[in-house]
Amino acid sequence: METLLDVENLWVKFPSRHGVFDAVRGVSFTLGRERLGIVGESGSGKSMTGRAILRLIRPPGIVEADQISLEGVDLMKLPEKDMRSVRGQRISMVMQDPKFSLNPVMTIGDQIIEAYRLHTTATKTQAYEKSLEMLEAVSIRDPERVMRAYPHEMSGGMGQRIMIAMMLIPNPEILIADEPTSALDVSVQRQVLDIMDKLVKDRGMGLIFISHDLNLVADFCDRVLIMYAGRIVEVCDADKLHEAQHPYTRGLLNSLPRLDQPRDRLDVLKRDPDWSIAPSVSARL
Amino acid sequence: MSMLQINGLNVWFGKNQNRVDAVRQAKFTVAKGESFGLVGESGSGKSTVLRAITGLAPNWSGTMDIDGQSLTRTRPKSFFKTVQMVFQDPYASLHPRHSVDQVLGETLYLHGFSDIDARVVKLLDDVGLGQKFRFRYPHQLSGGQRQRVAIARALAPEPRLLLLDEPTSALDVSVQAEILNLLADLRADRGLTYLMVSHDLSVVGHMCDRLAVMNNGEIVEILDVDALRAMKASHPYSQHLLEASL
Amino acid sequence: MADTQTLRQWLLTETPTSRRHAKLSAIYQGWLSFRSNTMAMIGLVILLLLLFVAIAAPLIAPHDPFAQDLGNRLAPLGTDGHIFGTDSLGRDILSRLIYGARITLYIVALVALIAPIAGLLMGTIAGYVGGWTDTVLMRITDIFLAFPRLVLALAFVAALGAGIENAVLAISLTAWPPYARIARAETLTIRSSDYISAIKLQGAGPLRIITKHIWPLCISSLIVRVTLDMAGIILAAAGLGFLGLGAQPPSPEWGAMISEGRRFILDHWWVATVPGLAIFTVSLAFNLLGDGLRDILDPKASE
Numbered sequence: 001m002e003t004l005l006d007v008e009n010l011w012v013k014f015p016s017r018h019g020v021f022d023a024v025r026g027v028s029f030t031l032g033r034e035r036l037g038i039v040g041e042s043g044s045g046k047s048m049t050g051r052a053i054l055r056l057i058r059p060p061g062i063v064e065a066d067q068i069s070l071e072g073v074d075l076m077k078l079p080e081k082d083m084r085s086v087r088g089q090r091i092s093m094v095m096q097d098p099k100f101s102l103n104p105v106m107t108i109g110d111q112i113i114e115a116y117r118l119h120t121t122a123t124k125t126q127a128y129e130k131s132l133e134m135l136e137a138v139s140i141r142d143p144e145r146v147m148r149a150y151p152h153e154m155s156g157g158m159g160q161r162i163m164i165a166m167m168l169i170p171n172p173e174i175l176i177a178d179e180p181t182s183a184l185d186v187s188v189q190r191q192v193l194d195i196m197d198k199l200v201k202d203r204g205m206g207l208i209f210i211s212h213d214l215n216l217v218a219d220f221c222d223r224v225l226i227m228y229a230g231r232i233v234e235v236c237d238a239d240k241l242h243e244a245q246h247p248y249t250r251g252l253l254n255s256l257p258r259l260d261q262p263r264d265r266l267d268v269l270k271r272d273p274d275w276s277i278a279p280s281v282s283a284r285l
Numbered sequence: 286m287s288m289l290q291i292n293g294l295n296v297w298f299g300k301n302q303n304r305v306d307a308v309r310q311a312k313f314t315v316a317k318g319e320s321f322g323l324v325g326e327s328g329s330g331k332s333t334v335l336r337a338i339t340g341l342a343p344n345w346s347g348t349m350d351i352d353g354q355s356l357t358r359t360r361p362k363s364f365f366k367t368v369q370m371v372f373q374d375p376y377a378s379l380h381p382r383h384s385v386d387q388v389l390g391e392t393l394y395l396h397g398f399s400d401i402d403a404r405v406v407k408l409l410d411d412v413g414l415g416q417k418f419r420f421r422y423p424h425q426l427s428g429g430q431r432q433r434v435a436i437a438r439a440l441a442p443e444p445r446l447l448l449l450d451e452p453t454s455a456l457d458v459s460v461q462a463e464i465l466n467l468l469a470d471l472r473a474d475r476g477l478t479y480l481m482v483s484h485d486l487s488v489v490g491h492m493c494d495r496l497a498v499m500n501n502g503e504i505v506e507i508l509d510v511d512a513l514r515a516m517k518a519s520h521p522y523s524q525h526l527l528e529a530s531l
Numbered sequence: 532m533a534d535t536q537t538l539r540q541w542l543l544t545e546t547p548t549s550r551r552h553a554k555l556s557a558i559y560q561g562w563l564s565f566r567s568n569t570m571a572m573i574g575l576v577i578l579l580l581l582l583f584v585a586i587a588a589p590l591i592a593p594h595d596p597f598a599q600d601l602g603n604r605l606a607p608l609g610t611d612g613h614i615f616g617t618d619s620l621g622r623d624i625l626s627r628l629i630y631g632a633r634i635t636l637y638i639v640a641l642v643a644l645i646a647p648i649a650g651l652l653m654g655t656i657a658g659y660v661g662g663w664t665d666t667v668l669m670r671i672t673d674i675f676l677a678f679p680r681l682v683l684a685l686a687f688v689a690a691l692g693a694g695i696e697n698a699v700l701a702i703s704l705t706a707w708p709p710y711a712r713i714a715r716a717e718t719l720t721i722r723s724s725d726y727i728s729a730i731k732l733q734g735a736g737p738l739r740i741i742t743k744h745i746w747p748l749c750i751s752s753l754i755v756r757v758t759l760d761m762a763g764i765i766l767a768a769a770g771l772g773f774l775g776l777g778a779q780p781p782s783p784e785w786g787a788m789i790s791e792g793r794r795f796i797l798d799h800w801w802v803a804t805v806p807g808l809a810i811f812t813v814s815l816a817f818n819l820l821g822d823g824l825r826d827i828l829d830p831k832a833s834e
Binding site for chain 2: 041042156185186187189190212214251252255256257258259260262263264265266267268269
């Protein structure tokens with residue numbers, strides 16, 4: 001499989017009063033035209049990994065890596081100006097809550113058109129046509145009405161689909177989705193995932209899917225990285241996640257209540273300090 | 286005899302043309318010692334039912350009986366000794382400037398206990414936190430620890446009915462397991478009755494004996510947990526919800 | 532150094548062992564983040580100096596601030612024995628500045644006591660109770676806000692009579708509405724939060740909720756706002772003094788000193804400039820301090 005993104009030995013550090021805090025410690029992985037899941041609990045560094053790739057960590061946070069190369073170009077060495085054209089244009093990001101990502105005082109149409117024209121030299125009419133097309137691509141019925149609407153008139157699922165549409169306009173090679181469905185109801189969750197799945201398949205994009213939900217990732221992704229305390233503790237194929245070996249992954253799986261296997265008590269994860277000391281498992285192919 | 290009996294409950298917000306009917310004609314009964322679940326998607330009115338019981342949603346009609354006593358417009362102080370609530374977001378339900386000691390101490394003081402010090406110690410032990418957390422502020426606690434403090438606060442007046450509003454949805458799965466185990470233990474030890482709201486069918490399936498499925502403010506079906514596990518819902522909406530959550 | 536090291540560790544612990552320990556630890560951590568803000572520290576040092584000067588005025592002032600020496604009037608800067616020169620009656624300007632610091636602090640302290648507390652009361656009650664109470668209280672606030680501050684203060688002083696206490700009262704009466712607005716806005720967001728719902732479920736009444744749960748959260752943003760406003764208050768007091776409605780001669784109030792120096796501003800510029808610089812420095816110090824306090828006290832900014 002061809003490699004889109006190659007991350008080697010990525011560290012994210014935050015200096016604080018109590019010394020340097022390492023949010024991500026030596027993470028390495030590659031991404032091809034596939035759906036790569038990153039799972040972990042809060043504080044495991046999964047979101048930081050996604051942000052670090054786009055160099056979105058704000059100072060005093062520090063990003064260090066041997067390389068983060070996008071088709072041979074090392075993003076770590078790019079000047080900020082070139083980085084800006086990578087963000088959005090070649091790598092897009094979808095955040096958890098669409099409410100905070102859309103401008104509340106602009107119509108959705110204006111925002112999509114603006115995003116589109118920022119990346120291309122299209123005229124307003126062309127941009128409008130293209131925006132309608134994008135909204136249709138994310139299965140929004142009656143896109144003309146949605147174009148005229150304001151974000152607060154949209155439901156959570158609609159908002160998230162609009163965000164995905166906006167992110168896809170410049171036709172990026174990689175989409176980073178940080179908990180894109182956590183704020184949505186289960187039935188809507190399915191629809192949003194189906195749309196992302198279709199886009200990845202049709203356009204041959206690489207998708208980094210960051211989530212805390214093991215079952216969702218097992219269901220939806222091709223390959224899964226399990227992160228704990230800033231490190232990758234295990235890499236496995238998504239369909240084999242339920243046979244995972246690492247005690248942490250096993251612990252997470254066993255702590256989930258299940259309808260088909262009633263138990264009196266849930267298993268509680270016993271954390272082994274060794275897990276956070278052990279070196280990160282490489283997920284480079 | 287039933288702990289909670291709700292009949293023809295309507296709850297609404299706003300008035301005239303802005304009126305939103307959040308709950309319509311809800312009817313269910315929770316027996317003493319039972320654990321009853323309310324499930325549904327966001328906006329289905331499941332949390333509003335809890336807020337109506339506690340008096341936090343003031344506009345309601347119908348009847349609500351707690352342990353045979355009908356509720357009126359205002360809640361007497363004795364009501365809060367019987368019914369307590371644990372909120373969804375442990376990051377929002379603790380006062381940011383109050384230490385654990387202050388939170389529990391004030392609650393105990395308000396309920397007229399005199400041996401406050403000893404009770405704070407006991408409560409912290411009961412929820413598995415221990416002494417070293419007593420003087421910490423919320424920002425020094427993790428999400429799971431905060432939720433334990435919130436549970437301790439709800440247990441302080443020694444209630445018999447505990448309303449749980451998505452008590453684990455803001456927590457990691459491993460912490461969720463700890464909190465759900467704690468809630469199960471507390472129920473067994475103290476003979477509590479639970480009314481638990483959740484969007485997660487597997488959590489409700491684990492914790493509850495019976496559950497009501499809500500959609501658009503209405504209870505569409507009440508089923509017991511065995512039917513849930515066997516995926517035997519009779520209403521199409523509950524069946525749809527079951528399939529989506531697998 | 533072993534002792535201080537353990538004290539520091541004791542203060543920085545994540546596991547306080549008593550109520551007092553937790554309080555001290557919180558204060559120390561606030562002090563640490565305040566100390567890392569250089570500008571705020573400069574402000575604090577200037578204000579501490581001002582406080583020291585005010586307390587020790589009789590000891591450090593080289594002359595009696597009221598002693599006239601008509602033979603040596605309007606002496607320039609750097610004159611022997613009068614570093615900042617003398618004014619139109621031959622009084623030493625430095626000594627008058629030093630004694631004036633007392634008046635400035637007096638004004639600041641009184642206004643800082645009256646205006647924010649009045650605003651806090653009005654704002655939190657209006658915000659928490661809502662409905663008619665809110666409407667009535669906020670319309671009163673609007674009426675006060677509609678007048679230009681100095682003009683309203685002028686009217687009050689004119690009615691109450693000139694003098695420093697009346698000036699302070701007038702300034703306070705015109706300064707509280709913005710605090711009421713802030714307190715009300717904060718209360719509205721706090722009121723609907725889960726922790727207020729939680730304490731309601733313990734049967735707490737409105738009085739307890741307002742004083743014990745809402746006030747502690749409003750006060751920090753009010754303190755910040757008050758320190759930022761202090762500069763304006765000093766200027767308003769100076770303005771009233773300048774107009775002859777505040778402190779009365781021969782009181783060495785800084786605004787009144789500028790007012791006296793005005794007549795000679797072209798030929799003897801220092802008479803008005805030196806107190807002007809003093810007002811400027813203290814106002815700046817309060818602004819710097821306010822910015823620093825905002826960083827540590829404002830819970831919204833720190834999250």
